[in-house]
Amino acid sequence: MKVGIVGATGYGGLELIRFLHNHSAVEQIELFTSSEEGVIFSSKFGHLVQIADTPLQKIDHDVLAQYDVVFASTPSGVTSELLPPLVGKGPKLIDLSGDFRLKDPTSYETWYGKKAAPFTSLQQSVYGLTEWNSEAIRQATLIANPGCYPTAVLLSLLPLLKEQLIDPNFLVIDAKSGISGAGNKPSQTTHFSEANENFSIYKMNTHQHIPEIEQAISIFAHVDTTITFNTHLVPMTRGILATTYAPVLPGITEAQLVACLQTTYEKHPFVRIVTDSNSLATNRVKGSNYCDILVKVDSRTNRATIVSVIDNLVKGAAGQAIQNMNVQFDLPQTTGLDVVPFFI
Amino acid sequence: MKVGIVGATGYGGLELIRFLHNHSAVEQIELFTSSEEGVIFSSKFGHLVQIADTPLQKIDHDVLAQYDVVFASTPSGVTSELLPPLVGKGPKLIDLSGDFRLKDPTSYETWYGKKAAPFTSLQQSVYGLTEWNSEAIRQATLIANPGCYPTAVLLSLLPLLKEQLIDPNFLVIDAKSGISGAGNKPSQTTHFSEANENFSIYKMNTHQHIPEIEQAISIFAHVDTTITFNTHLVPMTRGILATTYAPVLPGITEAQLVACLQTTYEKHPFVRIVTDSNSLATNRVKGSNYCDILVKVDSRTNRATIVSVIDNLVKGAAGQAIQNMNVQFDLPQTTGLDVVPFFI
Amino acid sequence: MKVGIVGATGYGGLELIRFLHNHSAVEQIELFTSSEEGVIFSSKFGHLVQIADTPLQKIDHDVLAQYDVVFASTPSGVTSELLPPLVGKGPKLIDLSGDFRLKDPTSYETWYGKKAAPFTSLQQSVYGLTEWNSEAIRQATLIANPGCYPTAVLLSLLPLLKEQLIDPNFLVIDAKSGISGAGNKPSQTTHFSEANENFSIYKMNTHQHIPEIEQAISIFAHVDTTITFNTHLVPMTRGILATTYAPVLPGITEAQLVACLQTTYEKHPFVRIVTDSNSLATNRVKGSNYCDILVKVDSRTNRATIVSVIDNLVKGAAGQAIQNMNVQFDLPQTTGLDVVPFFI
Amino acid sequence: MKVGIVGATGYGGLELIRFLHNHSAVEQIELFTSSEEGVIFSSKFGHLVQIADTPLQKIDHDVLAQYDVVFASTPSGVTSELLPPLVGKGPKLIDLSGDFRLKDPTSYETWYGKKAAPFTSLQQSVYGLTEWNSEAIRQATLIANPGCYPTAVLLSLLPLLKEQLIDPNFLVIDAKSGISGAGNKPSQTTHFSEANENFSIYKMNTHQHIPEIEQAISIFAHVDTTITFNTHLVPMTRGILATTYAPVLPGITEAQLVACLQTTYEKHPFVRIVTDSNSLATNRVKGSNYCDILVKVDSRTNRATIVSVIDNLVKGAAGQAIQNMNVQFDLPQTTGLDVVPFFI
Missing domain, CATH: 3.40.50.720 (NAD(P)-binding Rossmann-like Domain)
Incomplete structure (x- = not known):
């Protein structure tokens, strides 16, 4: 090639x-x-x-x-x-x-x-969320590779929304990204002395990834919803962690949420369902194409906390793009992407 | 003294x-x-x-x-x-x-x-949230200085809850802290090579500051509520940013929320209400006793995003403690605390 | 004023x-x-x-x-x-x-x-290295405040050179600075994603502080010398650490070097001589006007390692400028500058 | 295998x-x-x-x-x-x-x-500095993989010492390492809040890599020398940069030093000679097995500044170990190690 x-x-x-x-x-x-x-x-x-x-x-x-x-x-x-x-x-x-x-x-x-x-x-154009659209991707000429935030958010929410386990009417998504998400062009916000040792919120309620997430939820989970979505800048280079809050629908248990995620991604090499709530961190996936997902239900409120991590430059950009190329050429999805995350 | x-x-x-x-x-x-x-x-x-x-x-x-x-x-x-x-x-x-x-x-x-x-x-014991309890503090012998997260959260939420501007039944609080919050005792989580370039969630739904926040909301805003509260670790030393999501009550506008905050803290030297949504960041308050607060309402969802920042070691600990001491001894609250934030 | x-x-x-x-x-x-x-x-x-x-x-x-x-x-x-x-x-x-x-x-x-x-x-113009030129500073109208690197280097070397304890003919100065030294203007070098997790050398043998150091050694220690001086960029905001290597002159001991430094700075509130070789670090002086100095002699080579740390923005810039203002107005040197270093 | x-x-x-x-x-x-x-x-x-x-x-x-x-x-x-x-x-x-x-x-x-x-x-045991000892490594049963600092230092100095281009009697080596070099065991020194935003010197004149470097210089460059060697801790996870200062021998030019390095490593896939003095940085080699080397001669002093960078965990540890394994099994040295550095 x-x-x-x-x-x-x-x-x-x-x-x-x-x-x-x-x-x-x-x-x-x-x-x-x-x-x-x-x-x-x-x-x-x-x-x-x-x-x-x-x-x-x-x-x-x-x-x-x-x-x-x-x-x-x-x-x-x-x-x-x-x-x-x-x-x-x-x-x-x-x-x-x-x-x-x-x-x-x-x-x-x-x-x-x-x-x-x-x-x-x-x-x-075909939306390149590989795990959810591989048939269309295989035949596509023009692929719109997903945004970094939507990738992290959608992989964690779509199964639960599609299976009607969480309430789509109160989705609050609080996302955090490393600074490489802002690209390679210097600015005051990304100037080391002002970004280092600093944590900030930006584009409040106005991030362009909002309609992308809503559109994909509509297409893949068949639910129309208006989300609350905010983004924050973390003083590190790589990594996104998205924390979503949603009421669990009546009668649904944490075990069902976990099972739904596990079943959905059983055959997908790059999505890992995490069950130990102490171990979800962006360094689990750093430098790799993995998306790790964790869900917990708070019994006090019956609300789910759904957390996912990706490397924004890999699964959130170049890695997923190559994964899509692999699908288009009938190669194993892991070709060229089977690397061990950095951790340190 | x-x-x-x-x-x-x-x-x-x-x-x-x-x-x-x-x-x-x-x-x-x-x-x-x-x-x-x-x-x-x-x-x-x-x-x-x-x-x-x-x-x-x-x-x-x-x-x-x-x-x-x-x-x-x-x-x-x-x-x-x-x-x-x-x-x-x-x-x-x-x-x-x-x-x-x-x-x-x-x-x-x-x-x-x-x-x-x-x-x-x-x-x-008297709860030492200075801006909300100064009369009792003045006469107290034993002060329970507030936790770092509760300080950031309560200062931003209490006015809006007390004035019944936001819905107390769906408070989602997503908090983020620098690593000094974990104290000075070395551990694997705070080991530089594993904390650096890493963002993680911890103590999901189980943080000991949850009952403290709920108790203070009950006492100072006269509302009983069960909150959703999660905490994350930011690869920096100092700073807390807390993002709270809450439905705005019917007929209430963003301007009213802002006005409520401004009125509440008009006479309080350490709380600043921010109106430019691009400028809320932990480096605004680094090294100082300030708490900066910003509120925005998303017209798509009619939900408020309420954000506050403090230096966890100052307003979230030692600074507020000295502020309380000043109140106890009838000194101006700013005595010894009137320092300029670091920014860089 | x-x-x-x-x-x-x-x-x-x-x-x-x-x-x-x-x-x-x-x-x-x-x-x-x-x-x-x-x-x-x-x-x-x-x-x-x-x-x-x-x-x-x-x-x-x-x-x-x-x-x-x-x-x-x-x-x-x-x-x-x-x-x-x-x-x-x-x-x-x-x-x-x-x-x-x-x-x-x-x-x-x-x-x-x-x-x-x-x-x-x-x-x-009068060179504003406060500890070495206060008489002239007191009477000066126009003060040239020293550069950040020269401040760290000169305070540590001048006593030893003036007292003829180290050989001026082989001074190798290896200096390291936090990124705030590059100022507030964004550039590729100071772009967070490229400066973070990166350590680099810059302006090899060509830094404009070289002639400033040589001129001050000539004036204050009465020695003409040509130094080797290189600078490195540390992925942090504040702080300079300068490591100087020099042969010790015949018969001179480590104790004499230490004593010389201690005697020189006995009455100077902002220079501290450190004797524990495990404790010299930029966080000792962060946010303050201190310069901490440590000297060790390697008995294998009879060469001295002379190390000094300052906050580049304080003792290396604004702090020393105010110290000079204090001298000009016959105020105690510590006026407005008597702050405790941050450490964390 | x-x-x-x-x-x-x-x-x-x-x-x-x-x-x-x-x-x-x-x-x-x-x-x-x-x-x-x-x-x-x-x-x-x-x-x-x-x-x-x-x-x-x-x-x-x-x-x-x-x-x-x-x-x-x-x-x-x-x-x-x-x-x-x-x-x-x-x-x-x-x-x-x-x-x-x-x-x-x-x-x-x-x-x-x-x-x-x-x-x-x-x-x-056979010293596993691959580029300098591959014949012995090929036949060895027990390989002593070099230390991280010695790898960076020796690769840059051995050619120049062996060819008698620099003076072995005044070698001053100022080395800087990311904190992962301290291993995975938590300590006060590596505690995030104390290591972050901090640059320090440690093990002054007493680092255990000193005799290793001197022994290797003796064996591979046939020169007995006593070096000055100091180490510093950089607030980043990975990377070593070593800056060595040495007088150039009479009549030797910068071009000859560069040529010597280029000739020595012409056939070696993991050593790159850098000629642009603005581009030597640890992020050039991050995550990879490369060692990049730069040499400059200061015409004012006729001293060489020799700088090298490696990823301490790769070329300074695991990468070189695998490179040695490849040599032992007659595989191309790059097998399993042909990865692109991270840069960001």
Whole structure:
């Protein structure tokens, strides 16, 4: 397989390189850019010396059309123009941005404050939540890779909502992310001296992942709901932990919630159900494609606390993108992704 | 004033020393310990050379009885035996542990798993949430200084509950703390290589601060409620951010919530109401006795998000203890505490 | 005293505010800026709400001339033009930048790559290494506050060089700094995700503090030497630790080195000589104006290891600047600076 | 290949598992322990669920004798007794501790303060600095895997010393390590709240890696020297950066130093010579087996600054151990180790 990565200088792109380097089915990786044509990639990223000593190439649709897969890890608002001309031209297209996730262009424009992708492309795109959509992914040309927060939230909630074990009318999702989620562009918020030793809330009630989560709950769990969702910045580089609170429906027990999750993900290599409430932490999954999930019911309130962790750059971005590529090419989902989490 | 600190080697004790050193009404500070009598304090804590070069003294009730104030920053389960003999013997007693906070000994024994303090002492103790209990504090002999999480949570919720602006029946509190909250005793959880670059949930639905929060809501807001409360560990040393979700009661607006908070704390020097939703962060209050509070209502769900930040070791422990001492001695509350937060 | 701060938005400026807020002789603090006239300072820095709710003022030399002290914490290359017109107009001038430190304009232009300040101003300026130059500081109008690295290095080396206890011909200085030393302007190097969990060397053999150190050794220890000096970036916000290696001169013992340091700084409240080799760490001095120094001689090589720590923003910048102001106004050096280090 | 790991619960052991999991020649990995027989490994380390769900086994020499390779990642003082009975019994033995590194038992006892391994075993052991000793490693039964600091230091210095380009009589080595180097056992020094935001020097002139470095310089560069060596603790988990200062010998240029390093390591896949002085940082090698080296000569002093970085747990421990195993089994050195560094 011949793989092209557009937007390789972003953190999503760097993680794609990290995993594709050890992917047994990938023979060639080329890197494309809008602005630094000819620059040797490893001269920008010293950790890639001897690994990616190739020049960045100009984005050219005729050239890209000859690849088996094209990953776009460009920002939202860019891929909406970049990928549509390539649809049907040959390559499988996997977009890591938010541009093709929302089916409703009005919703996109409201939450992203940018012009939506062409309506036809939005219709063609397939939501790449691998564990829940693999049939459609297998046949898709254009994949909208899920957002980092939605991945963590949906994997933990969808089974419980679909099986009608928790009340969809009071879903409170309190999410926390490492700072790499903000990308590689320096800003005051991500300036070390101001982000270090600091914990903050941001985009209160206005995060663009809200409609993505609601849309996926509607499609995969067949429930229409309006969620409460807030995001916080953790002084660490990688990792998302999402804590969701929901009333348990009458007569439902903690054991049933656990069983539902276990049954749902029994055959899925990257989702692990945790039962020891003292051991859910982002370092369980750091650097890996795992999503670990824990659920507890508070007998005092009969409310469930549902917690999930992922590495935002892996299962929340590049790892799931490669998992989707594996599905598209009928490879085992773990190909190139079977790595041990870092822990330390 | 002559001040004694029992348990000075803990982080609460160290912060007491940091602030009392610059307290204009304090003339003498002596440090007491159960196990290291005679050891020069600054030989254990190099940052205190030239500041606290005094020997640790043996705990002796006759000696302690001669002080104007005795702070106890010993662990829960210790002060319950240490302080009762001193009640009425002269000194004002301020306990930073959880031993005198819960009025119901059964509740203490359930949540703490330890033997409760004598019933009489529990009755005598006054809950030291300064902004809400200053009259009782002024006359108290034995003060139960609030827990770190309850301080952050109660200051933000009490006005809104008392004025019946939010629904007390669905309070979801998602709290996050820096690691100093775990104290100075090394453990696997607080081992740098395992705590760094890691975010985790702990004590799910079982934190001992739950009954403390519920009791204070009952007493100060006159509402009986059962809360959902969870705690997380943030890879930083200082700071607590608590995010509370609650339905807004019918007809109530965000402006009313903000106004209620502003009115409540108008005359209180250490509570600041924040209106810019992009600026609530623990580094706003780092090293200081401030509690900053922000409230937003999500018009999609009509639920309020109420966020507060404190420095867990200051407003959440030593700072509030000194604020209470100031109230007891009719000093301005800011005496010795009027410091600028660190930010960086 | 009426104090003006030009460049208040930088980290040096923020630290000046933090300390001057509690300075007993300072009655008024006004903040000046080149670009944000009228902006309420605390609207930019939320931690200063209720503390610095004043508007930023336009830089106006006639206005500044009416202050007792003007601190400039603007970048190098700016103060060289800003301060000279104010010399002799009334205020004491204290510059935190590098613009007035090097007496030789050619050297400045070589190491800083910028135009030097007017020669007359360079001649008038007094180097503000308080412990070594207080007589001149007392009478000075224009003070060049020392750089952060030079402060840590010089305080530890000058006594030993002046007393001819170590060999000046092979001084190897390996310095490490927290990231706040890079200032408040975001960059790729200081972007959290790339600075966190990373340790790097920078400006190899080319740091602009090299000539400053050599000049001060020449002036205060009467030795001309060419040093080896390198700097590293530590993934923390505050703190400098400088490790210097030097051969001990024949017949000199470790005890003599220690005694020399102790004698030199006996009367100086902010320099502490440490003798326990296990306890020198930047958290001993965090947030304070202390400089802690430790010296050990390796009997295998007869070389001394001389280590010093400071908080780069305090003793390395704002703290020493206020210490110099105190000297100029015949106040005790500790006025406003007598704070307990943070440790945690 | 069938691999046994004794002391799997340490950080070295965990890293062995991380890499061996993806080693194409390894079919079976079993974990041995002195104290927790029968415990399911992943119940202790949640990140290893589905990866290492095997029980810890009792250490039994007869069982271990049936393995192809036995890695010992037990502490110094333990392997000296554990491994000798296995020598010649079948398995290749690779010791990650310091017990078999020093040929002179007296030196071991002086620097480690423990009883040395049997003299015969010390004689049989081969120092596993792969790039410099691969012939002996290939034939060895018992490998003493190098220490983390020595690996970083020796790889950078040996070529320059062997080719007589730098002066061996004034080697000053200033080394800095992430905190994982202290192992997995909690202590006050590694307690998060005291290690975070703190930089310190430790074991001044007394680190047990000093004789190891001197011995290796003598053997591989044929120079007897007494080094100055100090170590510092960096508030991060992984990574070592060692900065060495040495006078350049007369007539030698920076270009010659660079060329010497490049020539030496031309054929070695894990050593990269860096020429851009702005890009040497521990995040270049994080999570990988690379050692990156940079040398600069200061024309003012004619002294070389030689800097190298490794991941202390990989090239400084488990990675190099596997690299040695690869050499012993005539596999390409990169087998199982060809991973992309993390950078972020």
